[in-house]
Amino acid sequence: MTKSMSVCKPLLSSLVLILSSLILSSVLLAQSPPPLLLGTAWYPEQWPESRWDADLALMQQAGIHMVRVGEFAWSRMEPEEGHYDLDWLDRAIAAAGKHSIFVVLGTPTAAPPAWLTQKYPETLRVSEDGRRAQHGNRQQFNWANPKYREMSRKNAEQMAKRFGHNPYVIGWQIDNEYAEVSFDPETQAQFQQWLKARYGTLDNLNARWTTAYWSQTYTAWDQIPIQVGYGNPGLLLSWMRFVSDTWRSYQKNQLDVIRANSDPRQFITTNTMGWFDGYDHYTVEQDLDMAAWDDYVGEGHLDPVRNGATHDLTRGFKQKNFWVIETQPGFVNWADINNSLDKGEVRAMAWHDVGHGADAVSYWQWRSALNGQEQYHGTLIGSDGTPVPLYAEVTQVGKEFEKAGPVLAGTSIKSEVAILHSYDSRWAIQWQKHNNKYNPQDEIVSYYGPLRAIAQSVDIIPPAAPLTRYKLVVAPGLNVLSDTAAKNLISYVEGGGHLVLGQRSGMKHDDNSLQSERQPGPLVSLLGGRVEQYYALTQPVPFEGKWGRGESQLWAELLSTKDNDTEVLMRYGQSNGWLDGQPAAITRKVGKGRITYIGAWLDPKTMAEAAKWMAEDSGVKPAFGSVPSGVEVSRRYGAQSVVYVLINFSGTPQTISLPRAMTDVLEGGSKTAVTLANYGVAVLSAPL
Ligand code: GAL
Numbered sequence: 001m002t003k004s005m006s007v008c009k010p011l012l013s014s015l016v017l018i019l020s021s022l023i024l025s026s027v028l029l030a031q032s033p034p035p036l037l038l039g040t041a042w043y044p045e046q047w048p049e050s051r052w053d054a055d056l057a058l059m060q061q062a063g064i065h066m067v068r069v070g071e072f073a074w075s076r077m078e079p080e081e082g083h084y085d086l087d088w089l090d091r092a093i094a095a096a097g098k099h100s101i102f103v104v105l106g107t108p109t110a111a112p113p114a115w116l117t118q119k120y121p122e123t124l125r126v127s128e129d130g131r132r133a134q135h136g137n138r139q140q141f142n143w144a145n146p147k148y149r150e151m152s153r154k155n156a157e158q159m160a161k162r163f164g165h166n167p168y169v170i171g172w173q174i175d176n177e178y179a180e181v182s183f184d185p186e187t188q189a190q191f192q193q194w195l196k197a198r199y200g201t202l203d204n205l206n207a208r209w210t211t212a213y214w215s216q217t218y219t220a221w222d223q224i225p226i227q228v229g230y231g232n233p234g235l236l237l238s239w240m241r242f243v244s245d246t247w248r249s250y251q252k253n254q255l256d257v258i259r260a261n262s263d264p265r266q267f268i269t270t271n272t273m274g275w276f277d278g279y280d281h282y283t284v285e286q287d288l289d290m291a292a293w294d295d296y297v298g299e300g301h302l303d304p305v306r307n308g309a310t311h312d313l314t315r316g317f318k319q320k321n322f323w324v325i326e327t328q329p330g331f332v333n334w335a336d337i338n339n340s341l342d343k344g345e346v347r348a349m350a351w352h353d354v355g356h357g358a359d360a361v362s363y364w365q366w367r368s369a370l371n372g373q374e375q376y377h378g379t380l381i382g383s384d385g386t387p388v389p390l391y392a393e394v395t396q397v398g399k400e401f402e403k404a405g406p407v408l409a410g411t412s413i414k415s416e417v418a419i420l421h422s423y424d425s426r427w428a429i430q431w432q433k434h435n436n437k438y439n440p441q442d443e444i445v446s447y448y449g450p451l452r453a454i455a456q457s458v459d460i461i462p463p464a465a466p467l468t469r470y471k472l473v474v475a476p477g478l479n480v481l482s483d484t485a486a487k488n489l490i491s492y493v494e495g496g497g498h499l500v501l502g503q504r505s506g507m508k509h510d511d512n513s514l515q516s517e518r519q520p521g522p523l524v525s526l527l528g529g530r531v532e533q534y535y536a537l538t539q540p541v542p543f544e545g546k547w548g549r550g551e552s553q554l555w556a557e558l559l560s561t562k563d564n565d566t567e568v569l570m571r572y573g574q575s576n577g578w579l580d581g582q583p584a585a586i587t588r589k590v591g592k593g594r595i596t597y598i599g600a601w602l603d604p605k606t607m608a609e610a611a612k613w614m615a616e617d618s619g620v621k622p623a624f625g626s627v628p629s630g631v632e633v634s635r636r637y638g639a640q641s642v643v644y645v646l647i648n649f650s651g652t653p654q655t656i657s658l659p660r661a662m663t664d665v666l667e668g669g670s671k672t673a674v675t676l677a678n679y680g681v682a683v684l685s686a687p688l
Contacts, residue, residue, distance in 0.1 A: 033102045033170050035409035036354065036401045038394070039066030039362030040380060041326065044092040045076040046369045051385065052095045055366065058381060060099040062391060063398015067096055068325065068362060070159075071106025071176045072138065075113035077155065084158045090166075097168040104325070105159060105169055107254055109152045110176035111138040116151060123148035125182035128228065133180075137373070142182040143250045144190055156254040157261065164262030171267035173325065174254050177294065178247050178270065179278050183226055192221045194242045208511045209234030233431065233512035237480075240427055244280035252287055271325045272317075274310040275441050277430075280423040281317055282462050291317040294326035294364070295353065298335035301342070302349050304632045304649050305449045309460065311356030312448075313421060316461040321412055324353045326364040330378040330390045338376065344679035346390060348647050350397045351681045354404075355634025355645035357413045361401075363394065404665045404683050411636035411643055415457040416620045418470045419448055422463050424480035428512050429504060435536035435554050440477045440504075443601070447476045447502060450604075450611035456623035456633045467492040472618040476502030482510045486522040493526060496592035498618040501527075503555050503599055504534070519557070520597060527595050528563030528588045534599075535579065542573035543584045543600055547613060550606030552584065557599030559583040569613075570600065585610075594618075625659040631676070637688075644684045648676035662686040 040059060044052055059067070070077070070089060078084050093103050114135045117124050124133045125142040133140035141148050156174075163169045181187075199205035202218050209232050211217045216232055218224055227235050255268055267289040272281060274293060285291055293314045295307065314322050327349070330340040341349065350361045367381045368374065382388050421444060429440040444460075451474065452458045459470070463485035467473050473492060478485075478501065486506075493499050506520025515521030519531035535558070540551035546569045558579055561568060570585040587596040594617065602610055614620075623635040623644075630650025636643045644662070648654050657673045662684035664671045674682045 031100065034065050034402065034405045035359065036405035037066045037102075037323075037360035037362075038062070038064050038350075038398045038401045039068060039104070039325075039360055040064055041071075041362065041365040042067040042069055042096075043072070043365070043369065044069060045073045045088065047367075049088070049091065052092060054385065055381070056096055056099040056101060058387065058391075059101060059366070062380070062395040063402055064394075065100060066102050066104060066170070066360060066362060067366075068104040068106055068173060069093070069096075070108055071173060072108055072111040074108035074111055074116075074155065077108060077159070078113065080115065081119070082154075084155075086158065086162045089159075090162065093163065093166055093168050101168075102170045103166075103168050104171045104173055105163055106173040107152070107156045107159065107175055107258075109141065109155070109174075109254070112141050112148070112151075117141075120147045120151070122184075122186070123151070125180055126184040126187075128183050130183070138176075139180045142184065142187065143178070143180075144182060144187040144246050149250065149253045153253050153257050157257045160258040160261035164258070164266065169266060171269060171290075172258050172262070173292070174251050174258075174268065174270045176271060177273055178250070178284070179273070179276070181243055181246075181278075188226055189222070190246070191226060191239065191242045192224050194245065195224060195238060196221050198238070198241075208513065210513060229431065233428065233508075236431055237424060237427060237512040240423070241280065241283075243278070244283040244423075247279045248284045248287065251284060255287055269323065269325070272314065275313065277423055277426055282423070285317040288318070290320075290322060291315065292323040292325035295324045295349075296326070296328050296332055297341065297349075298332055299337045299339060302345060302352065302649070304352055304647070305452065306445055307349075307352065308356055308452060308632070309445050309448045309458075311353065311358065312419075312458055313460045315357045315413065316421070316459055316465075319459070319461065319465070321357045321359045323360040323362070324358045325360070325362050327353070327361060328378050329363040329365075329380050329394065330388075333374050333377040340378070342679065343393070344677075347393050347397050347400075348649065348679040348681060351400075351645055351683070352632065352634075352647055354408065355632070355636070355647070357636070359408075361397070400666055400683075407641075407665050407683070407685050408636060408643055409638075411638040411641075413457060413459070413635070414637050415455065415459040416471045416618075417451050417455045417457070417615075418459045418461050418465075418467065418473045419444060419451070420463045420473060420475040420478055421460050422478060422480060422485075424482075424512070425478050425508075428479045428508050429477060434534070437554055438536075440479075443477045443502060443504075446602070446604070446607055447474050447611070450608040451614070453608075454611055454615045454622060455620050457635055464488050467497060468495060470497060471620050472498050472500070472614055474500045474502065474614070475505055478502070478505040480508040480510065480512060481506045481515070481521055481523075483522070489523065490526055493590050493593040493595050498594040498596070498614065500596045500598065500614055503557055503601055505597070523595065526588070526590060527586065527597055528566035529559055529561040529583070529586045529597065531597075531599060532558045532560050532582075533578065534558075535576065539575075540603070541575040541579055541600070543570050543606075544573065545570035545585070547585075547602075547606050547609035550603045552600035553603060555601045556584065559586050559597060559599045561586055563588065565589065569596070570598075572600070627656050628654045630654070631656060641685050641687050644682075644686075646674065646676065646682040646684065648678055648680045651678050653677050653680070656682075658684065660686060
C-alpha cells in the first residue's frame with residue numbers, strides 16, 4: 001500500500017461517515033416529535049439487547065413516541081472511574097429511532113455506582129442523627145458535596161458530548177426527584193458561608209432572627225447550627241432557602257455542561273413531586289426550560305380537584321405547559337393499598353393531564369426489572385414481555401394523542417383567576433401549625449376547588465408574579481409576606497384587581513419574623529381593617545352573612561374594621577365569647593379594585609358561596625359554560641381556536657349541551673351536545 005493510499009483511505013472513510021451521518025440527521029430531523037406525546041420510562045440496561053426491538057415495536061404499536069432512558073444507569077455508563085461506556089445507550093437510542101420513538105435522557109446521578117461511594121465516602125449523605133447513607137438504594141448522595149458534583153458533571157458532560165446533537169434526543173432530565181439533603185459538617189460550613197453572604201454581619205443576622213430570645217445570640221458564624229422542624233423561625237427558613245439554593249446549584253452544575261454541549265432544541269427539565277416542599281421549586285425551576293412532574297394517585301382514585309390543583313401548581317413553575325413525565329400504569333407499589341385505577345380511569349387521567357396543560361404523559365414504567373425493589377409496580381407489559389390488560393387502554397390513548405396532537409399543538413392555558421402559593425408561607429405554617437390539623441396545602445385546595453368549578457381554569461403562581469392579567473387573585477395562607485410581594489399586591493388592587501386574602505395571611509416578614517403590624521401587615525391600611533386575634537378551634541364556630549350560614553373549622557380570626565368604607569361580609573355566632581358577633585370576613589373597595597380578608601376556615605358550602613361572590617364581583621366568567629356536577633372542563637387556547645377537554649368523573653353517564661357547535665376531535669363531526677359515559681372524554685375544538 002502506498003503512503004498516499006494509506007492516508008487517503010481513512011480520510012475517505014471518515015468522509016463517508018460524516019456524509020452518511022449528515023444524511024441520517026437530516027432525514028431524522030425532518031421528523032420532529034409529535035406535539036402531544038405519549039411516553040414510558042424504559043430501562044434498556046436491564047435487558048439483553050436482543051429484546052430491545054420487541055419492546056420498541058410494542059411501544060410503537062401503542063402510539064408511544066417517547067422513552068425516558070438512563071436516569072439510574074450510572075454503573076452501566078461508567079463501570080469504572082473515568083471509563084465510560086455509552087455505546088449501548090447510543091444503540092438503544094438508534095433502536096428507538098427506528099420505531100419513531102424519541103428519547104429523553106436522564107442523568108443518572110440519583111443512583112451513584114458502588115465504586116464511587118466506596119472510593120469517595122464523603123459523597124454519601126449524612127442524616128440528621130449523624131449516620132452516613134449506604135449503597136443499595138438510591139438518593140444516597142450528598143447534594144452539597146464538591147466531589148459528588150465533580151463526578152456528576154463529568155458524567156453529564158460525557159453524555160452531552162455524545163448525545164447533545166443526536167436528532168432523536170429531544171430533551172434532558174437532570175437527576176430524579178430531588179429530595180434528600182445532608183447534615184454533615186461540611187454542608188453545615190457551606191450553610192454558614194451562605195448565611196454570611198446573605199446577612200453580611202452577625203449583628204444583622206442576630207437582629208433579624210431576634211436571637212436575644214433564649215440567648216441565641218451568635219458571635220461567630222461557625223456557631224450557627226442546622227435546625228429543622230423546631231427552632232428559631234429565621235434559622236429554619238434560612239436553612240430551607242439554603243437547601244433550595246443548593247439544589248439549584250447542584251442542578252446548574254449538570255445543566256451548564258449539558259447546555260454547552262447540546263442543541264438548543266433539546267430541553268432541560270427535572271421531575272418534581274407535586275406539592276412536595278423539600279425545597280422552593282420557584283428557585284430551582286428558574287434555570288430549566290420546562291417543568292415536569294411525577295403524577296401518582298397511590299391508594300384510591302383520581303381526585304380531579306386535588307390532582308388538577310397539582311397540575312396547575314406545576315404549570316405555574318414556568319407559567320407555561322409542562323410534562324407529566326411519570327404516571328402510574330394502573331397502580332403503584334408504595335401505597336398502603338396499591339389498588340388499580342378503574343378501567344377507563346387511566347385514559348381519563350391522561351386527558352385530565354392534557355386539559356391542565358400537559359404536552360406529554362409518560363408511564364412509569366414499561367416493564368418491571370426481574371429483580372429490584374419495585375417488582376410489584378404497575379407496568380405496560382408483564383414479566384413475560386407481553387402486554388398486560390391496561391396496554392389496550394394506553395394504546396387507545398396513544399391513538400387519540402396522535403389524532404388530537406395537531407389540534408392541540410401550540411395551545412396553552414389562560415386563566416382569569418390566580419391563586420398565590422409560596423413555600424415560605426407553607427413552611428412557616430407547618431413549623432407552627434397552632435392547630436395540628438391545619439394543613440396549608442388543604443387550605444389552598446379549599447379555595448381552589450370551588451373557584452376552579454366556577455371559572456373552569458385557575459393558575460397557581462408565586463406572590464411576586466405579574467398579576468395584571470387576572471380579574472381575581474386569591475392568597476390563602478400567605479403567611480410570609482415579603483416587601484416585594486406586598487408591593488405587587490398593593491399595585492394589583494390599586495390597578496383595579498380583586499385580591500382575596502385567606503386566613504393566616506400577612507403575619508410574617510421575610511425572615512419569618514412577626515410583622516411589626518398586625519395581620520395582614522403591610523396591607524392593613526389598604527384593607528381598612530385587621531386581625532385582632534387568631535384562635536385555634538377545637539369545635540367549629542358558627543358564622544353567617546353574605547355567604548349564608550356555616551361553620552368555621554380549625555381556625556378563626558377575629559377581624560376589625562377601621563375605615564367606614566370597609567364592609568363586614570360575615571360575622572361569627574356564639575362561641576368562645578371573644579368571637580361572638582365579631583367580623584369573620586371583611587372587604588373594601590379601592591378605586592376600581594377591591595381587597596377582601598377571610599379570617600375563618602370556611603366549610604365547603606360557605607366556601608362555594610364565597611367563591612361565587614368573588615367571581616361575580618370580579619367579572620370572572622366560566623371558560624366553557626355550565627356542566628353537570630362531576631364533569632371537569634378544561635380549556636386550551638391556540639392562535640385561531642380554542643380546545644375544550646371534557647371528562648366525566650361523576651360516576652354516571654352525563655349529557656352536556658355545548659354553548660355552540662364544536663368539532664369533536666376524537667370522534668369527528670360537528671356537535672352541539674355530547675354524552676359521556678363515566679370516565680368518558682370529549683375533546684372539542686371551535687374557532688376563537
Ligand atoms: C417515582 C420515581 C420512579 C419510580 C416511581 C414508582 O417517584 O421517580 O423512579 O420509583 O416513583 O412509583
